[in-house]
Amino acid sequence: MMADLLPEHPDFLWRNPEPKSSYDAVIVGGGGHGLATAYFLAKNHGMTNIAVLEKGWLAGGNMARNTTIIRSNYLWDESAAIYEHALKLWEILPEELEYDFLFSQRGVMNLAHTLGDVRESMRRVGANKLNGVDAEWLDPQQVKELCPILNISDNIRYPVMGATYQPRAGIAKHDHVAWAFARKCDELGVDIIQNCEVTGFIKDGNRVTGVKTNQGTINTEKVGLCAAGHSSVLAEMAGFRLPIQSHPLQALVSELHEPVHPTVVMSNHVHVYVSQAHKGELVMGAGVDSYNGYGQRGSFHVIEHQMAAAVELFPIFARAHVLRTWGGIVDTTLDASPIVGTTPVDNMFVNCGWGTGGFKGTPAAGLTFAHTIATGTPHHLNKPFALERFETGALIDEHGAAAVAH
Amino acid sequence: MLLISCPNCGSRDETEFHYGGQAHVAYPENPNELNDREWAEFLFYRDNTKGAFAERWLHSTGCRQWFNMLRDTVTYEIQAVYPMGTPRPDKAAPAPAASESGTASTAPDSTTTGSAGPSIAATSIATSTAPPSTTAPEGATK
Ligand SMILES: Cc1cc2nc3c(=O)[nH]c(=O)nc-3n(C[C@H](O)[C@H](O)[C@H](O)COP(=O)(O)OP(=O)(O)OC[C@H]3O[C@@H](n4cnc5c(N)ncnc54)[C@H](O)[C@@H]3O)c2cc1C
Numbered sequence: 065m066m067a068d069l070l071p072e073h074p075d076f077l078w079r080n081p082e083p084k085s086s087y088d089a090v091i092v093g094g095g096g097h098g099l100a101t102a103y104f105l106a107k108n109h110g111m112t113n114i115a116v117l118e119k120g121w122l123a124g125g126n127m128a129r130n131t132t133i134i135r136s137n138y139l140w141d142e143s144a145a146i147y148e149h150a151l152k153l154w155e156i157l158p159e160e161l162e163y164d165f166l167f168s169q170r171g172v173m174n175l176a177h178t179l180g181d182v183r184e185s186m187r188r189v190g191a192n193k194l195n196g197v198d199a200e201w202l203d204p205q206q207v208k209e210l211c212p213i214l215n216i217s218d219n220i221r222y223p224v225m226g227a228t229y230q231p232r233a234g235i236a237k238h239d240h241v242a243w244a245f246a247r248k249c250d251e252l253g254v255d256i257i258q259n260c261e262v263t264g265f266i267k268d269g270n271r272v273t274g275v276k277t278n279q280g281t282i283n284t285e286k287v288g289l290c291a292a293g294h295s296s297v298l299a300e301m302a303g304f305r306l307p308i309q310s311h312p313l314q315a316l317v318s319e320l321h322e323p324v325h326p327t328v329v330m331s332n333h334v335h336v337y338v339s340q341a342h343k344g345e346l347v348m349g350a351g352v353d354s355y356n357g358y359g360q361r362g363s364f365h366v367i368e369h370q371m372a373a374a375v376e377l378f379p380i381f382a383r384a385h386v387l388r389t390w391g392g393i394v395d396t397t398l399d400a401s402p403i404v405g406t407t408p409v410d411n412m413f414v415n416c417g418w419g420t421g422g423f424k425g426t427p428a429a430g431l432t433f434a435h436t437i438a439t440g441t442p443h444h445l446n447k448p449f450a451l452e453r454f455e456t457g458a459l460i461d462e463h464g465a466a467a468v469a470h
Numbered sequence: 471m472l473l474i475s476c477p478n479c480g481s482r483d484e485t486e487f488h489y490g491g492q493a494h495v496a497y498p499e500n501p502n503e504l505n506d507r508e509w510a511e512f513l514f515y516r517d518n519t520k521g522a523f524a525e526r527w528l529h530s531t532g533c534r535q536w537f538n539m540l541r542d543t544v545t546y547e548i549q550a551v552y553p554m555g556t557p558r559p560d561k562a563a564p565a566p567a568a569s570e571s572g573t574a575s576t577a578p579d580s581t582t583t584g585s586a587g588p589s590i591a592a593t594s595i596a597t598s599t600a601p602p603s604t605t606a607p608e609g610a611t612k
């Protein structure tokens with residue numbers, strides 16, 4: 065399972081065309097979500113005269129920066145439905161995209177460290193089971209059996225009192241996922257245009273009719289925003305607001321090690337999440353900076369805090385070296401759930417607010433967002449995640465099951 | 471890590487402070503008259519500026535006072551620290567005399583000139599010697 069060879073890939077996975085003067089739809093943002101949306105627009109809705117515009121290089125945003133954890137053990141029905149649909153897609157996508165991106169279903173444990181955690185976790189296991197999501201409650205001994213390097217002694221500050229476990233969860237190689245989607249998009253005729261920053265929108269009354277970019281103006285009938293950390297910047301250009309705050313989120317890796325960590329371990333309470341990459345690095349996620357930021361770097365004390373928790377839970381990590389740290393800009397909402405659907409501007413649609421956990425949602429975000437763009441109406445899976453919920457009060461408060469304290 | 475200059479205590483590490491989000495968001499004057507859309511705006515919608523952003527901070531492990539700060543969300547440069555209840559230094563209505571010369575009054579509630587660097591710095595220095603603000607007219611009782 066670990067130390068697998070990375071998949072071979074041909075030199076060129078997609079063309080680099082010049083932008084055409086007009087498209088049936090333009091997707092802003094060439095991260096995983098933008099690419100998945102374009103793929104499903106072409107595959108499920110026959111829309112192939114479309115472009116994905118990316119201001120930097122393909123999938124160089126959060127797609128290249130995340131810790132690649134995929135799971136669907138969310139608490140509320142609406143979230144369980146969309147994330148579980150995503151997980152089912154992850155299970156078939158390598159074959160469908162004809163590209164092995166090393167989706168490894170090695171399971172995810174979410175540790176409980178307090179009585180409150182234990183109760184909340186057991187409740188979530190129950191909710192997951194009712195929603196057809198695989199979930200188990202593990203006692204500390206079972207936790208130890210699955211991940212022997214975990215310290216389950218009770219003389220640490222926050223002892224492990226148990227864990228939820230989702231066996232079908234796991235990790236995938238994120239950049240290979242992006243390349244797999246990009247390759248298929250290209251085959252289906254989608255133009256992927258890099259170094260193309262959207263700088264404004266052209267409107268006819270309240271209807272968007274084009275985008276302004278650093279490579280010129282492009283007319284289009286529909287615009288889908290998939291710009292993660294920058295969604296509110298784009299919304300502002302289009303003349304509306306989003307209830308989004310952008311925060312730096314950090315991660316780090318160690319140097320390569322022998323396989324020591326066979327699963328994925330997350331702790332909301334002491335705030336760390338760890339897996340071992342296919343090559344052997346320990347991959348760890350930290351918390352968000354409390355303040356708004358677009359700097360793609362984070363505060364050192366956040367890393368320090370997370371390392372302290374990691375070393376207490378995994379004493380052998382004390383001798384590992386940090387190879388590098390980096391940050392991404394995540395777009396958070398107050399209910400820790402994404403926003404997918406229509407906007408106050410006609411023919412403009414938004415997919416954002418996936419915050420610290422949107423990688424796992426990539427296939428379902430793409431599939432449902434493509435449906436919304438193609439038909440102008442919500443897909444039953446993204447309907448609850450409409451922008452209107454902040455007005456109606458039908459929030460989907462996933463702070464608990466988002467499983468990280470941000 | 472940010473080095474934040476508390477108006478009362480001086481420069482301290484970011485870890486001593488608590489972030490309070492966007493500054494200058496006033497509690498609705500007539501809450502009974504707000505419709506759902508307006509309530510949503512007040513409760514859930516905040517600016518998410520890329521660039522100079524006015525925000526509130528609490529010196530939670532120091533003087534426990536709230537203050538406002540103008541910070542660039544891209545470079546993280548702190549451009550001004552100023553008391554609760556005073557106008558945002560780079561957005562206040564321009565004072566006719568000052569707008570030409572770029573020099574600002576040193577009163578904490580003074581109006582300064584656009585985004586000129588020197589006037590923001592002047593405000594920042596001025597406010598660091600101002601008495602601590604005990605009133606929180608923007609509802610900063612988090
Ligand atoms: C450190 C870290 C760890 C994470 N760990 C996990 C995890 O373990 N599991 C999980 O599920 N999620 C995780 N996430 C969250 C996940 O990465 C995001 O939710 C998800 O990637 C967002 O969708 P995306 O892939 O399309 O975003 P991005 O890859 O950020 O795509 C948005 C793209 O839009 C582009 N763009 C922005 N503005 C413009 C413009 N004006 N014109 C053109 N293009 C523009 C950007 O350059 C960017 O490439 C993590 C995130 C970070 C930062």
Ligand SMILES: [Zn+2]
Nearest residue numbers: 476479529533
């Ligand atoms: Zn102080």
